[in-house]
Amino acid sequence: MSEPLLPPIGMLAELTHRCPLQCPYCSNPLELLKANRELDTQTWLGLFSQAADLGVLQVHLSGGEPTLRRDLEQLIAGLSARGVYTNLITAGVGIAEGRIEAFAEAGLDHLQLSFQGARPATTDRIGNHKGGHEKKLETARRARAAGLPLTINAPIHRHNIEEVPEFIELALSLGAERLEIANVQYAGWALTNRDQLMPERAAVDRQAEIVAAARERLTGIMNIDFVTPDYFAIYPKPCMGGWARDAFMVAPDGTVLPCHAAQTIPSLSFERFGPRSLAEIWTDSPAFNAFRGTDWMQQPCRSCERREIDWGGCRCQAMAIAGDAAATDPACAKSPIHARMAMLIDEAQRAAAIPSNDEQFVYRRIGVVTEPA
Amino acid sequence: MMALRERALVSPRSVPSLPKHVRIQYDPVRQAFAVLSPEKIFWPNDISLDILRRCDGRSTVGHIIAGLAADYDAEQEAVAADVVAFLQEWSDKLLVKL
Ligand code: SF4
Ligand code: SF4
Numbered sequence: 209m210s211e212p213l214l215p216p217i218g219m220l221a222e223l224t225h226r227c228p229l230q231c232p233y234c235s236n237p238l239e240l241l242k243a244n245r246e247l248d249t250q251t252w253l254g255l256f257s258q259a260a261d262l263g264v265l266q267v268h269l270s271g272g273e274p275t276l277r278r279d280l281e282q283l284i285a286g287l288s289a290r291g292v293y294t295n296l297i298t299a300g301v302g303i304a305e306g307r308i309e310a311f312a313e314a315g316l317d318h319l320q321l322s323f324q325g326a327r328p329a330t331t332d333r334i335g336n337h338k339g340g341h342e343k344k345l346e347t348a349r350r351a352r353a354a355g356l357p358l359t360i361n362a363p364i365h366r367h368n369i370e371e372v373p374e375f376i377e378l379a380l381s382l383g384a385e386r387l388e389i390a391n392v393q394y395a396g397w398a399l400t401n402r403d404q405l406m407p408e409r410a411a412v413d414r415q416a417e418i419v420a421a422a423r424e425r426l427t428g429i430m431n432i433d434f435v436t437p438d439y440f441a442i443y444p445k446p447c448m449g450g451w452a453r454d455a456f457m458v459a460p461d462g463t464v465l466p467c468h469a470a471q472t473i474p475s476l477s478f479e480r481f482g483p484r485s486l487a488e489i490w491t492d493s494p495a496f497n498a499f500r501g502t503d504w505m506q507q508p509c510r511s512c513e514r515r516e517i518d519w520g521g522c523r524c525q526a527m528a529i530a531g532d533a534a535a536t537d538p539a540c541a542k543s544p545i546h547a548r549m550a551m552l553i554d555e556a557q558r559a560a561a562i563p564s565n566d567e568q569f570v571y572r573r574i575g576v577v578t579e580p581a
Numbered sequence: 582m583m584a585l586r587e588r589a590l591v592s593p594r595s596v597p598s599l600p601k602h603v604r605i606q607y608d609p610v611r612q613a614f615a616v617l618s619p620e621k622i623f624w625p626n627d628i629s630l631d632i633l634r635r636c637d638g639r640s641t642v643g644h645i646i647a648g649l650a651a652d653y654d655a656e657q658e659a660v661a662a663d664v665v666a667f668l669q670e671w672s673d674k675l676l677v678k679l
Binding site: 215217218261262263265266291293295317318320355356357359380385386427428429430431433 | 588589601611
């Protein structure tokens with residue numbers, strides 16, 4: 209290791225894979241875990257306490273749908289008692305009366321609510337859940353009434369990219385402090401559904417202009433975070449801020465991972481919380497050390513001046529497209545196979561042009577896919 | 582109903598405070614003060630921290646400037662420009678409420 213190992217700042221806790229929605233771009237793995245594999249309350253609380261000791265300041269409570277955990281109030285309270293900043297990431301359907309208030313009471317700092325579309329029909333179709341949009345609006349209102357700060361999260365793809373202006377209006381009308389326009393990352397279920405989800409180049413360009421103008425217009429009124437689409441990029445994103453650099457995630461069964469899709473890298477094996485402490489995993493796990501820092505890099509990353517800006521991009525995207533987890537992220541224009549990204553965009557457009565293909569999503573469901581496609 | 586929102590501009594009479602989604606916290610692991618917000622964590626330097634701590638929802642910007650000028654033994658005008666610029670930037674990012 210060329211630099212000293214720093215403590216982690218952030219943690220994403222996927223409390224469950226259960227979810228009432230079936231978004232075809234879900235970042236969960238294709239092999240979803242059933243409820244009987246989930247950690248129990250005491251184990252999560254123990255894990256949170258170790259995370260706080262280790263230096264974690266912020267925990268994103270996610271899933272699946274985290275509110276399906278009946279102990280969520282208790283988990284929030286445990287984090288809050290340690291001064292950890294808690295962000296609940298929810299799809300906002302089916303949350304029982306009184307619970308949002310109970311989350312706030314337990315010390316929840318912030319709520320992030322996803323909308324699959326800005327229009328009710330889009331939300332219901334993409335999430336494959338009738339009446340979902342209406343329930344989400346209600347969740348947003350209840351969150352505001354409970355005094356919780358609110359982010360609206362809009363995952364963007366070809367079936368809702370034209371709704372970006374409406375997403376902005378929706379977030380404003382709900383009183384959100386923040387809107388995330390997050391172009392879908394092609395990992396997990398989104399990789400399976402890539403041809404169905406990939407937007408057109410012209411729509412991507414229009415989106416960038418709309419977001420830039422809205423950011424200017426809404427300065428000091430609402431923050432807009434823009435996660436740009438990788439396949440159309442020149443440089444990759446610093447995935448997770450660099451592999452095992454300042455954040456990690458935990459799967460419902462306690463498997464500790466450097467990122468969402470890390471399990472798609474066949475050469476790595478991951479450890480579970482319980483048999484090993486978080487500190488041991490963070491420090492010593494071979495999977496965490498595999499791509500830490502810059503020593504593992506190949507050319508062109510190795511001698512690139514951006515190597516400590518984007519850390520070579522996403523390892524899982526390198527695995528998926530270059531077939532080598534240590535390769536330069538193909539999203540980077542310096543990657544020898546960068547041209548493949550443009551080919552994949554074109555391929556998706558051709559596939560989408562065949563009418564019988566349109567909206568033939570593989571919806572996210574437990575047991576639909578057992579082998580990575 | 583939603584109240585119509587507008588961009589707030591710093592004036593000497595503004596009374597800044599930290600919104601609910603932002604908090605200052607001492608981190609014993611890194612032995613430094615962190616500002617926690619929904620997505621980002623900031624590590625303010627001593628002067629920024631001093632300004633943020635005075636955003637208590639009671640003191641006016643004028644007051645804050647006078648207090649800082651006294652503490653740092655500096656000219657009010659010089660302090661004022663920095664404080665106003667800092668607060669405007671943080672307000673624009675919705676990290677400070679005016
Ligand atoms: S992306 Fe959709 S299906 Fe996946 S966890 Fe979130 S709401 Fe559920
Ligand atoms: S070559 Fe590697 S380090 Fe340089 S910009 Fe591309 S991905 Fe980043």
